[in-house]
Amino acid sequence: MAGKPKLHYFNGRGRMESIRWLLASAGVEFEEKFIDTPEDLDKLKNDGHLMFLQVPMVEIDGMKMVQTRAILNYIATKYNLYGKDIKERALIDMYTEGMADLNDMILMLPMCPPDQKEAKIAQIKEKTTNRYLPVFEKVLKSHGQDYLVGNRLSRADIQLVELLYYVEEVDPSLMANFPLLKALKTRVSNLPTVKKFLQPGSQRKPPISEESLEKAKKIFRIQ
Amino acid sequence: MATKPKLHYPNGRGRMESVRWVLAAAGVEFDEEFLETKEQLQKLQDGNHLLFQQVPMVEIDGMKLVQTRSILHYIAEKHHLFGKDLKERTLIDMYVEGTLDLLELIIMHPFLKPDDQQKEVVNMAQKAIIRYFPVFEKVLREHGQRFLVGNQLSLADVILLQTILALEEKIPNILSAFPHLQEFTVKISNIPTIKKFLEPGSKKKPPPDDIYVRTVYNIFMP
Numbered sequence: 274m275a276g277k278p279k280l281h282y283f284n285g286r287g288r289m290e291s292i293r294w295l296l297a298s299a300g301v302e303f304e305e306k307f308i309d310t311p312e313d314l315d316k317l318k319n320d321g322h323l324m325f326l327q328v329p330m331v332e333i334d335g336m337k338m339v340q341t342r343a344i345l346n347y348i349a350t351k352y353n354l355y356g357k358d359i360k361e362r363a364l365i366d367m368y369t370e371g372m373a374d375l376n377d378m379i380l381m382l383p384m385c386p387p388d389q390k391e392a393k394i395a396q397i398k399e400k401t402t403n404r405y406l407p408v409f410e411k412v413l414k415s416h417g418q419d420y421l422v423g424n425r426l427s428r429a430d431i432q433l434v435e436l437l438y439y440v441e442e443v444d445p446s447l448m449a450n451f452p453l454l455k456a457l458k459t460r461v462s463n464l465p466t467v468k469k470f471l472q473p474g475s476q477r478k479p480p481i482s483e484e485s486l487e488k489a490k491k492i493f494r495i496q
Numbered sequence: 497m498a499t500k501p502k503l504h505y506p507n508g509r510g511r512m513e514s515v516r517w518v519l520a521a522a523g524v525e526f527d528e529e530f531l532e533t534k535e536q537l538q539k540l541q542d543g544n545h546l547l548f549q550q551v552p553m554v555e556i557d558g559m560k561l562v563q564t565r566s567i568l569h570y571i572a573e574k575h576h577l578f579g580k581d582l583k584e585r586t587l588i589d590m591y592v593e594g595t596l597d598l599l600e601l602i603i604m605h606p607f608l609k610p611d612d613q614q615k616e617v618v619n620m621a622q623k624a625i626i627r628y629f630p631v632f633e634k635v636l637r638e639h640g641q642r643f644l645v646g647n648q649l650s651l652a653d654v655i656l657l658q659t660i661l662a663l664e665e666k667i668p669n670i671l672s673a674f675p676h677l678q679e680f681t682v683k684i685s686n687i688p689t690i691k692k693f694l695e696p697g698s699k700k701k702p703p704p705d706d707i708y709v710r711t712v713y714n715i716f717m718p
Contacts, residue, residue, distance in 0.1 A: 324590060324594065324631055325594045325597070325627055325628065325631065326626075326627055336583075336586065338586070338590065339590060339594075340589070340590050340593035340594060341593075342565065342589065342593050343586060343589035343590040343593050346585075346586070346589055347582070347586050347589070350582055350585075351582070359570065359573050359574065360557075360559070362569070362570075362573070363559060363561060363566055363569070363570045366563065366565065366566035366569055366570070367547055367561065367562055367563050367566045370563035370564075370565055370566055371547065371548045371562075371563060374548070404548055404549055405548065408547060408548065
């Protein structure tokens with residue numbers, strides 16, 4: 274019998290969090306092996322477990338998968354969260370790639386030098402309200418359906434709702450003019466698997482603390 | 497009759513070059529509308545042709561596809577360059593994602609400050625030699641086949657060849673320690689559709705120069 278997927282990353286959101294969200298939403302139980310020290314990461318590298326010497330790495334179905342997008346693509350396909358045909362997949366891809374661009378900006382914020390932070394936050398807010406959220410609000414408005422693509426739950430909805438939680442953390446007022454997105458967020462959050470993941474005690478990770486950030490920098494030998 | 501795909505981008509490599517490579521490798525003819533001014537970009541944005549106000553954008557099969565990876569995936573799947581099953585597709589995905597990380601360094605290079613550019617060439621070379629090339633050298637050595645995955649041409653081969661040739665322009669001996677990659681480069685370059693794309697007069701774009709950099713700044717800088 275196949276074991277549970279095992280996630281290798283540091284104990285924080287980073288690039289692994291979207292994978293945690295997708296697995297959890299699909300109702301897939303998973304294990305985590307946290308990288309706590311630079312030596313832990315070195316061992317993974319030296320034992321040949323990391324194709325490009327990087328994490329995230331997910332052990333799943335006999336593979337040691339790396340590259341966040343490849344991992345998300347695999348999970349989405351396996352659990353039928355990737356549309357029903359090539360055209361739906363193209364829409365899902367476009368939407369999730371746009372989301373990833375915004376998500377990356379928010380993800381990288383803790384790494385921003387203090388004197389640039391305010392400008393960066395302003396840029397994130399501007400892109401959120403002018404470039405990204407309007408697109409998804411418009412999609413929902415155009416077809417009036419409950420989900421972004423194909424009238425059923427897909428990775429696009431899960432990844433968007435994850436992003437909306439981060440947008441709220443940056444500034445709750447950013448969601449003000451997007452009623453359909455708010456409704457999607459509520460709807461998806463109430464799905465049993467997602468509801469469980471949103472509760473305390475789940476494997477969902479909190480925003481990174483100063484202490485965690487310093488630890489992560491040590492592990493990945495940054496600065 | 498199906499119309500040809502139409503590519504919207506400045507007249508240079510950038511993020512569209514991978515798309516040109518894959519279309520060419522698949523034997524698909526395409527048209528290009530080159531962005532030259534801020535006004536042209538504005539027109540595309542105002543006309544709601546760009547989902548996130550950005551290019552690359554490719555008009556194909558009634559869609560206006562944006563986001564490089566979405567475009568590459570669509571073309572690859574449509575033209576049988578994405579493996580025969582989920583496991584092959586997954587390998588192709590991992591290889592392509594790794595290669596795109598390396599290609600990203602090449603894409604950004606012309607836009608670095610001149611003082612940083614030489615240092616970055618060293619970084620690219622190190623990443624290629626230590627992190628990326630050994631993976632693909634090993635894959636090719638272990639299965640002894642011509643292509644990276646499933647014994648047939650895939651997106652992974654095309655993007656890797658594109659990246660190798662771009663790196664060789666900056667670092668001519670970059671493949672010196674990788675005999676299987678050298679062989680791979682020759683073999684994939686000789687595939688008829690790719691060979692045609694590598695000949696003068698094709699839609700393959702030359703290395704970025706000062707004119708290209710200036711055009712990009714003029715179009716995209718506020």
